[in-house]
Amino acid sequence: ADSNDEKTPITVITGFLGAGKTTLVNYILKEQNDWKIAVLENEFGEVSIDTGLVAESMDSPEDLITMDNGCVCCSVRGDLIRTLGQLAKRRKDFDAIILETTGMADPAPIIYTIQTNPKMSDHYKIDSLVCLADCKHIEQHLDEVKPEGNVNEALQQVAFADKILLNKLDLVNEEEKKRVKDRIKSINKFASIIETERSKAPLDKILKVDGFNMESILTVDPDFFDEDDSNKKTHNTSLVQSVGISFKGNLHAQWFNMFMMDLLRDRAADLYRTKGLLSFHGQGDTKFVFQGVHEQINFGPSQKPWAADEERINKFVFIGKNLDRAELTKSLMECLYKEEAK
Numbered sequence: 001a002d003s004n005d006e007k008t009p010i011t012v013i014t015g016f017l018g019a020g021k022t023t024l025v026n027y028i029l030k031e032q033n034d035w036k037i038a039v040l041e042n043e044f045g046e047v048s049i050d051t052g053l054v055a056e057s058m059d060s061p062e063d064l065i066t067m068d069n070g071c072v073c074c075s076v077r078g079d080l081i082r083t084l085g086q087l088a089k090r091r092k093d094f095d096a097i098i099l100e101t102t103g104m105a106d107p108a109p110i111i112y113t114i115q116t117n118p119k120m121s122d123h124y125k126i127d128s129l130v131c132l133a134d135c136k137h138i139e140q141h142l143d144e145v146k147p148e149g150n151v152n153e154a155l156q157q158v159a160f161a162d163k164i165l166l167n168k169l170d171l172v173n174e175e176e177k178k179r180v181k182d183r184i185k186s187i188n189k190f191a192s193i194i195e196t197e198r199s200k201a202p203l204d205k206i207l208k209v210d211g212f213n214m215e216s217i218l219t220v221d222p223d224f225f226d227e228d229d230s231n232k233k234t235h236n237t238s239l240v241q242s243v244g245i246s247f248k249g250n251l252h253a254q255w256f257n258m259f260m261m262d263l264l265r266d267r268a269a270d271l272y273r274t275k276g277l278l279s280f281h282g283q284g285d286t287k288f289v290f291q292g293v294h295e296q297i298n299f300g301p302s303q304k305p306w307a308a309d310e311e312r313i314n315k316f317v318f319i320g321k322n323l324d325r326a327e328l329t330k331s332l333m334e335c336l337y338k339e340e341a342k
Contacts, residue, residue, distance in 0.1 A: 162211035
């Protein structure tokens with residue numbers, strides 16, 4: 001198995017029809033020359049690629065079309081795992097792989113498979129989840145009321161994202177843009193917003209950014225954890241939002257583990273993303289980090305330990321719906337290790 005640095009990074013791109021995904025894919029495949037990228041398209045229907053290009057034979061029903069700039073494009077008509085398996089022997093030719101998931105709101109199955117299937121995890125790693133949002137229309141998608149039990153895909157896509165490409169900025173004014181950005185941040189405070197026009201995304205901001213690693217909690221804006229007024233106004237249970245919690249002390253590993261297991265067992269469907277940075281009693285200077293999608297959580301020691309003069313502050317980020325900050329805070333603080341009373 002390759003070490004993490006040797007694995008080929010996969011950027012998963014979600015976004016609505018009309019957000020500019022086709023333009024983005026064509027930009028990557030034709031206009032830019034800095035990156036060699038394999039674009040895997042869930043459906044070929046939406047993307048018009050010059051038919052003059054001759055497909056190479058991959059001994060498979062997938063058509064792999066090679067572009068002048070060394071990028072390739074392929075339609076995943078069958079099984080993604082099979083396609084990635086076939087690409088594995090050529091993966092060193094590419095800087096990155098983009099997986100474009102038309103119409104699929106929840107990337108969890110893809111992430112789960114790539115991280116847990118050894119045929120995949122030896123070769124690939126998830127680099128980041130990017131949501132392409134059309135600044136002009138994203139609000140109406142977010143406001144759309146779905147029939148009972150159905151999920152609003154736009155909300156989910158924003159909630160899952162590490163990066164949001166805010167596209168079609170040429171179609172809105174400053175005030176509209178600010179309103180849209182505030183709205184996105186109210187759902188997912190954690191994702192960085194990258195502004196683009198006509199889908200010309202700065203690829204170094206969305207590819208090989210390692211946005212999906214466990215350490216990404218360390219880059220969260222520290223202000224995010226300050227109790228702010230917006231959380232106090234109302235507790236709207238249908239709302240998708242980000243909750244940040246931080247407090248001092250050392251956690252009792254077993255109690256924390258039990259709390260997380262219960263939380264994920266009962267609430268995994270509502271929790272889109274979770275991230276955390278923890279200090280455990282009895283673990284010396286080891287700083288622990290975790291991050292996950294639904295119940296699929298990766299957990300382990302951080303690359304850097306707690307510094308000698310660093311205050312031990314536990315930090316948690318939850319992005320999801322029906323989140324009660326006070327209740328979560330209380331439950332987490334109950335996991336603190338308490339010194340025996342003398």
